[in-house]
Amino acid sequence: xxxxxxxxxxxxxxxxxxxxxxxxxxxxxxxxxxxxxxxxxxxxxxxxxxxxxxxxxxxxxxxxxxxxxxxxxxxxxxxxxxxxxxxx
Numbered sequence: 001x002x003x004x005x006x007x008x009x010x011x012x013x014x015x016x017x018x019x020x021x022x023x024x025x026x027x028x029x030x031x032x033x034x035x036x037x038x039x040x041x042x043x044x045x046x047x048x049x050x051x052x053x054x055x056x057x058x059x060x061x062x063x064x065x066x067x068x069x070x071x072x073x074x075x076x077x078x079x080x081x082x083x084x085x086x087x088x
Contacts, residue, residue, distance in 0.1 A: 010054060011054070012053060012054055013044075013051035013052065013053055013054065014051065014052045014053075014054060014057060015049070015050070015051065016030045016031055016034065016041075016050050016052070017030075018052075019039070019041075019052045019057055022057060022061075023061075031050070034050055034052070038060075039052060039056075039057075039060055040052070040053075040056050040060075041053075041056075
């Protein structure tokens, strides 16, 4: 990961390569998440390099944990096998 963080702390922004490393995905997959709007990011500098704010990345990861938790609970529930046809 990028080591040019301020003294005594972590950098506020991550490159897409850093974000990809944290998520254990390829930089191309990280770009796809940003491009789709799933992972909020900003473009900075004349070259328009993408950056993901560290707090946004943490929120994204927490949201994915919550999504997985809900999905797992739903699939374990009695309603998981109910179809729309069961109501009509």
